[in-house]
Amino acid sequence: MTEKQEHLLQLFRELDEICKKNNLRYVMAGGTAIGVVRNEGFIPWDDDVDIYMPRDDWNKLVEISGSVLPEHRALQCVDVDRSYTNTFPRYVATDSCALHKHQIIGRDSAGEIIDVLTLDPIPADDKEYEKYRTHMMIYSELVNMVVVYGARWEIPVTAYLRWLFSYTFLGKDRTLKKLEKIMYSYKEEDCPRYAMRWGGCPFLFDKDMMFPVKYMSFENTKVMVPHRMSDYLIWHYGDEWSYIPPHGERESHDAVTVEGITYKELRDDYLPGIRKGRLRRDSIWRKIYSLAGAKRNHRLQYKRNLLLAKSTVMDLEARISESRHSLKELVEKRDFSQLNEIFTKYYQVQLSSAFIGREDFGGIYAFYHPVLLEVSDVTFYAAMLTLVYTERIGKAWRMLVVKEQTGTFPSELAQLKSDIELFRRAVCDYEFKRYQEAEDTMVPLMERYPEVPGFVKFKSRFLMERACNGIDMVEAELYIDEALRLFPVDGYFLKYQGELLWMKGKCADALEVFADAREKTNNGITQLELDKFLNPYGRETVKTCQQLLDVGQKDGAMKLMALWYRLLPENPSVREYYYLARASVAKKRSEVEELIGEILKRIDAERAESPGENNDIQIYKRALTKAWERLGYPGELARVRTDLVYTSEADDLEWLAERAKDGQIRKEKRAQVYKVIGDVRRKQGQTEAAFQNYLEALRQNGSGFVRTELSRIFLTDLYEGSKRAAVYAKAGDASEFLNQWLGKYGSIEEIQQLVKECL
Template sequence: MTETQQNLYKLLIELDKICNDNDIQYFLAGGTSLGAIRHGGFLPWDDDVDLYITRKNYEKLDKVLNKMDIPNRSWITAENCETYCNPLPRYIDEDTTVIYRARIGDGTPHGQQIEFFILDPFPNDEEKQIEYKKYLWLYCEIMNPYFVSIRSTLPVETIDESLYNYYNKKIKKVGKNQVLFEIKEKITYDEDECDYYCARWGKRAIVYRKAWCDDVKLVQFEDRLFPVAKDVINCLSVDYGMNWNLIPNVDNQIIHSSIDRLDKSCWDNDEEIRKIVKKYNINDILYKNKQNNLFKGFRKIDFHRLESKLKNSYLQLLVNQWNKEKWRFSIEKTDELVKIFEPFFVFQLSFIYSKFNLSLDINEDLLETMVLSLIYSNRIKDCNIILNSNKKFSKEKDYSDICKAIYNLKIEKYNKNLNRVNVLLKYLINKNYSNQIEVLRTRAWLLSSEPTKSKNDDINSFKEFLSISNNDLEVFKYYADTLYYYGKKEEANKMYKDILNESNNGMIMLDIKNKLSKKRGGLDEKNN
């Protein structure tokens, strides 16, 4: 662990004890839960800890922490601190200093913190869900005068400039608290009427099925056990997409921008910071900066709408040329087809273009070839975007069902749910997708989990899997597991070493490291 992580870990242990002592259920969230599942602890680059808590459990925790007097700790919420304008309650270590730009003048302790994301009931009705997301964004945007929640990745129907202006003007008449109360009423639902939870956060509506989070399980996080959602793999798939198990390259490893001094109390320079904030009108500058960026965000939507229409015209010209040809998909030509279609995919799959859902006149055989090329290159999310943009496609539902089955197959494989895996495999194999890479990986995993006891048959099956998958590293790992099972330990350990050096699949890498740490031999610690 880094020094930052060591201190955060200490805070996490404190909160865990408080919650356990008071029968309060919480669980690891976001990158913290991803780190637990994929790395057995912190993400190597992570610099914060996020926790989930349901509204009912939060209310219990809030009462407990407001009554407790913990030395050098603060519990800061929008309810107990008038100047704190954020929907995320924070447990703060006053012995440290961590300063974020948007919070520099909010008058709260600027120490290292753990954030709670509150999970609120989210409606079942689709139209109410759209309204909820709109008012959730609005609530967070108005609540925080210095931080911009609007993002180009938010759905178009979520961002409503006229509604924002209406409530912003209303603040001058009735006050900000009354306006926030009115908006909050629109995102408050009876838990018994809802099958979903939504995190109270403006940058994105994170929605889970309640059934995934109605209980927790303990998993290893560094040297202790901490709770994650019962169906944490489902949650991670929502948070990070189907490829949550892959470790991103350095450019995509998110680190927060802040001024950190873990050896210095946040109170040491508090008076000086307050003087600077007052002297240079920092809060006024931050407020004006937010309003400018918000205005730019609204105008950017208009620009993106126009830009997408121009791109749509270009795509139609491209498609018109392809419509003249006869198209037929073959697995052997997957890479070639993807290369041909990539200019189309680059535009249609972009956040900016896809959210406007513009239609194209595209022949069915061409569209089907595109869809299959994405399915067989395992770009399931991209395939769903193409299908959602082409609802008139006669086979749209059929291919959507295939994508859903592949998506769920991967989830159930990492859940180690053999019954569901077998059901989904049977469905996909019957639909002639036995050689789709995620299906192949799952078949290989299943064989390594339940060897047939016929060594030659199993090894021959793996050689076939490797040939079809072009020596896919995940298939290779399951082959190594099977060789180890049959006593070929030296060969298996050599394969494990190669996989650790070449793979970015954090799940198989963690499993290999766990196997080797149990004295199964063959690899020095330095290679881990």
């Protein structure tokens, strides 16, 4: 957990305790809700906490805030504090600094926050929701000057100007109160839905999706989560919510976070020069321009969509005609791999946010004005069935809803939509531990769709739970074997196969299967289940590894840790001993050098991901030190080299140089001493002193590896320097650079002799 996450966790626990003591409802939301289910805590790269809270509960929290809030805490809400620059409230640490760009022109609290996204009651009548949405977007435009909201939904520019006129001449407070009276006029007991108060996209939820709450674990705290958690996550993120995204697709939030000062200090010291009045005026003109052009932009986008739709349909028809089998034949054969290839481009276009939208941000207009590619009912059915059979059930359901709105909805499509809804009901029953009802619901679905991966996975859970209780283990084994025949590289089923082997006492075989399962799935739930099962054994494994290393059984230690590194690649202790075993067992100098390079890359990467966080990278210290020792550095010098990787403070660097000098008492290791001192001086920026130490190290005739390191340093410097000298020479006089660069080497003759020695 990062320092920021620790801070956020403290804030959340404070708010959670206040809510529980005062019978206030909330539920975990957004990426935080994914973290609850997939990680039982923070998603590793997440840097905020989101919760939903009904408006009545938030109002009660505001009322009691004076007596329940800890020191240096505040509630931020625009209907209480008109300087606040967001439509949804926040719980703020006022003794910290986390300034978002929209807060630059405001005066509101800008510390570390918990986002409290308010749920406003909405009647069943869609016209009332549209009325709410229109006024909420105008409200957001007036509250937050930086972001343009209304262009997402074609809010008339005349309506905005009318309210802006009121805002300017009648005052902010009076204008916002008028809007609040309209938006917040509905009572919760009269409404079956909530609108999540987000200015640009007030999402709609059924009340029973959120409440009554359930409880799950988040960083060892029991927290409130949505009543229909799986439905909520599928609605918000699609079927992919349980899968861990690649590194490049992991998103965090942007804020100017400064440790050790408050947001007030940042504003006082760094922001006085900003021309806030001009920023506000520019923002208003940008809003007017964007709102005025929104309708035209949406019409142009619609025309572009139609052109793209026509070309996509032509491509799809060509693919179908080129296929050796008709769509009907492929469906009957259940050749969904071939069908998926046929529909690849169709899916890229039809499932994009520009065509079917999302009920958030820029996708809200397309969500309510979807564009459906004109294909035959036979083609559409085959495409939807392929989505179901390739684990994109949520997208199939969304497309079926869009298709139903056109008025032409054949019975087979109606059946498919009904079956998807049955599956979701079964998942909800399973969530509420109504296992028999869930299993009974799945019986007819499994008969109609015998090889749908999602259905097979769901059924396997029932069988495995019975097997874990000693019931019908043979049935579970047969079912998992058949599942692996259908899906041989799916880690979900491999994990179950490993569990069955473990139950039968074949633990060594089970561990090998678990390792395969880990590598063949990015399903976060499967990964979490493996972690929970294996982590206790991992603690014993590292003890065994240390014992093997202590008695000189390095190969045994390496074999053990190679397996457990596959099993628990993110476990810090397992990683530490895996690299330590590799450093101990390496038989060639090249292997040790490769290991050092790999470790240094990991340290750099982890520093880049979590600047200022050094806890995780400490685990590589022992392996690095061992590697330096294997390359001829005595113990203390090896430790100094390792500490140099982790140290950047000037005083600490000088202390490392002094520690290195103590190694001069061993005459045969003086080359290593001078080399390490040179490394310290180089990190201090003392280039000339560094190279003097490197030259002295070369004169000491050290071990082969030291000479190799020194040769690389000298030759690289000479090569890079010569390239820079050529650039200077082209631009004019290079003599000053040459004197500075080559001066640390001495005469030309000395340089020639040095190159000769290096080569």
